[in-house]
Amino acid sequence: MNSPRHIKDLLYEQVARIGKAASSPKRLELIELLCQGEKTVDTLAREASISMKLASAHLRELRAARLVETEKQGKYVIYRIANRAVADFWVSIRSLAEDRLVELRMVIEQMVSHPKELAPQDRESLVKMARKGDVVVLDVRPADEFLAAHLPFARSIPIDELKLRLSELPKGKTVVAYCRGPYCLMARDAVELLRKKGYDALRLPEGVAEWGIAPVR
Amino acid sequence: MNSPRHIKDLLYEQVARIGKAASSPKRLELIELLCQGEKTVDTLAREASISMKLASAHLRELRAARLVETEKQGKYVIYRIANRAVADFWVSIRSLAEDRLVELRMVIEQMVSHPKELAPQDRESLVKMARKGDVVVLDVRPADEFLAAHLPFARSIPIDELKLRLSELPKGKTVVAYCRGPYCLMARDAVELLRKKGYDALRLPEGVAEWGIAPVR
DNA sequence: AGATTAGTCTAACGTTTGTTAGATTGTTAT
DNA sequence: ATAACAATCTAACAAACGTTAGACTAATCT
Numbered sequence: 001m002n003s004p005r006h007i008k009d010l011l012y013e014q015v016a017r018i019g020k021a022a023s024s025p026k027r028l029e030l031i032e033l034l035c036q037g038e039k040t041v042d043t044l045a046r047e048a049s050i051s052m053k054l055a056s057a058h059l060r061e062l063r064a065a066r067l068v069e070t071e072k073q074g075k076y077v078i079y080r081i082a083n084r085a086v087a088d089f090w091v092s093i094r095s096l097a098e099d100r101l102v103e104l105r106m107v108i109e110q111m112v113s114h115p116k117e118l119a120p121q122d123r124e125s126l127v128k129m130a131r132k133g134d135v136v137v138l139d140v141r142p143a144d145e146f147l148a149a150h151l152p153f154a155r156s157i158p159i160d161e162l163k164l165r166l167s168e169l170p171k172g173k174t175v176v177a178y179c180r181g182p183y184c185l186m187a188r189d190a191v192e193l194l195r196k197k198g199y200d201a202l203r204l205p206e207g208v209a210e211w212g213i214a215p216v217r
Numbered sequence: 218m219n220s221p222r223h224i225k226d227l228l229y230e231q232v233a234r235i236g237k238a239a240s241s242p243k244r245l246e247l248i249e250l251l252c253q254g255e256k257t258v259d260t261l262a263r264e265a266s267i268s269m270k271l272a273s274a275h276l277r278e279l280r281a282a283r284l285v286e287t288e289k290q291g292k293y294v295i296y297r298i299a300n301r302a303v304a305d306f307w308v309s310i311r312s313l314a315e316d317r318l319v320e321l322r323m324v325i326e327q328m329v330s331h332p333k334e335l336a337p338q339d340r341e342s343l344v345k346m347a348r349k350g351d352v353v354v355l356d357v358r359p360a361d362e363f364l365a366a367h368l369p370f371a372r373s374i375p376i377d378e379l380k381l382r383l384s385e386l387p388k389g390k391t392v393v394a395y396c397r398g399p400y401c402l403m404a405r406d407a408v409e410l411l412r413k414k415g416y417d418a419l420r421l422p423e424g425v426a427e428w429g430i431a432p433v434r
Numbered sequence: 435a436g437a438t439t440a441g442t443c444t445a446a447c448g449t450t451t452g453t454t455a456g457a458t459t460g461t462t463a464t
Numbered sequence: 465a466t467a468a469c470a471a472t473c474t475a476a477c478a479a480a481c482g483t484t485a486g487a488c489t490a491a492t493c494t
Contacts, residue, residue: 006266007328011400012242014321015314019245022236024482025229041441049223054483056442061481066317075440075491082317089313096306097232100283100299104231111224183228241452258471271453273472292461292470 021065022093026050027058034068035087035209036141036180037148038080038217080217087209094182108182112205117191119176119202123211126176126204127152136169137204138177140190148215149208151178159186166197178204238282239310243267244275251285252304252426253358253397254365255297255434297434304426311399325399329422334408336393336419340428343393343421344369353386354421355394357407365432366425368395376403383414395421 021027029048033039039047045055059079062068067086071078081087097104112118119126129135130153137154139146146156157165159179169175175194179186182205194201208215238244246265250256256264262272276296279285284303288295298304314321329335336343347354347370354371356363363373374382376396386392392411396403399422411418425432 007324008246008400008402009242010324011321011328012245014318014324015245015311016240016242017318018310018314019236019239019241020481023233023240024236025226025233026482028229028232028236029225042439051484052441053485056440057483060442066319072441072490077441085313085316089309092306092309093235094232096302097235099302101231101234102283104228107224107227107231111228183225185225237451243452259469268454269471270455273470274452277472289460294471 017065018067021062021067024058026054027062028090030055030058030062031067031081031086031090032180032183032209034079034081035090035215036145036207037215038078040076040078044079084212084214087214088212091210112188117201117203119204121204121206135174135176138169138175138190140177140186141179149213151208151211151213159190162190162193169199171199175199175201176204177201178207181205181207181209234282235284238279238284241275243271244279245307247272247275247279248284248298248303248307249397249400249426251296251298252307253362253424254432255295257293257295261296301429301431304431305429308427329405334418334420336421338421338423352391352393355386355392355407357394357403358396366430368425368428368430376407379407379410386416388416392416392418393421394418395424398422398424398426
């Protein structure tokens with residue numbers, strides 16, 4: 001099939017395998033989900049809003065590019081990111097896309113309705129304030145993702161339970177909500193709800209992948 | 218044609234445009250070439266060993282992903298990398314590929330026949346030695362690429378002219394030859410020639426892209 | 435043992451690619 | 465003017481891809 005004349009071609013061919021893995025929107029979404037922690041095919045399919053068959057096929061591609069690894073646990077197959085370099089790559093290709101593609105910036109603008117709701121992205125000072133208790137860093141992702149990895153001093157209330165567990169949050173303090181990253185809508189919805197309920201809430205459009213925090217197995 | 222139900226899909230779709238651009242071996246090769254400096258379609262086609270038609274088609278894709286830009290100069294069309302972030306991305310996807318794909322590491326091993334010929338990759342001390350004149354940093358790429366960007370204190374002798382211009386190199390000093398990067402064979406050939414002629418020669422498997430040196434227009 | 439669940443494999447489809455050839459545009463040289 | 469050159473556009477083909485459906489495997493539950 002492949003009959004490359006020069007050795008050089010083999011090199012670029014291999015690198016292109018990574019590019020190919022990153023050339024499908026759904027595969028990128030799966031990578032982002034796996035950056036939050038290990039997951040089963042079933043979970044991934046549900047969270048990416050695709051059929052399990054399609055998820056399985058895409059994960060097959062990701063595994064062929066050695067970007068994800070699997071482990072069988074009973075009747076489940078657990079998928080996880082191969083290592084932190086993969087998460088870094090996801091952040092890196094996304095940031096290049098935002099740098100180069102006006103269309104992407106426009107979609108993002110359209111999504112983030114109120115720029116005032118954005119938290120300043122100075123990580124160090126945010127951690128300092130969270131440590132002192134001046135702000136509440138709120139992780140609104142599902143509980144298992146919080147368990148796998150979370151930002152320093154973060155507290156976990158999944159978005160589904162937020163309405164019922166509002167009392168756990170002190171009213172006086174600013175709540176900084178975050179989720180899976182800039183393309184995830186959970187933190188945005190959380191901020192909307194919190195503000196409606198009279199809280200001082202901001203969204204941090206970053207997550208564990210952006211902060212370079214690797215999920216534990 | 219495209220009817221994405223959720224706004225989120227639009228985001229991943231845009232990022233996938235970058236992945237798609239990076240999913241073809243030849244496009245990656247073109248990106249690497251453009252990291253050395255701006256070039257015409259004709260030059261790119263020749264240096265990537267493809268027809269001008271094919272080069273034009275691939276460059277069209279790269280331009281659609283906004284990774285390269287063009288400028289018409291007379292009957293020539295000059296292509297250049299959009300900005301430094303593109304070069305950084307090339308280095309980043311390549312390093313992920315080397316991290317994840319054993320096959321790639323095997324091809325590289327096969328290519329670099331003698332590990333003894335590799336220069337230590339401590340950039341700071343190399344620059345220090347080059348400044349003092351203890352080593353000669355030799356750029357063996359075509360002259361125009363040297364002009365567009367080169368490593369600190371490097372001297373230019375294109376590989377084609379090396380045999381005829383050997384006298385320009387002092388015999389007592391170590392010659393550290395470099396070219397377009399780890400996938401380029403020019404420096405390897407230069408080292409082979411120099412050693413045959415009695416020089417103390419090493420290869421630096423990095424280039425301007427790896428050092429983060431942006432070419433000037 | 436039989437039914438259920440999670441997941442993969444295979445085949446099939448329509449679509450999108452990579453690649454080449456032929457015609458076309460714009461610029462420079464004679 | 466005409467020829468030569470650089471580059472793109474169009475059309476065409478085979479190969480590769482995304483997606484879905486159906487059959488299948490393996491583990492769990494009743």
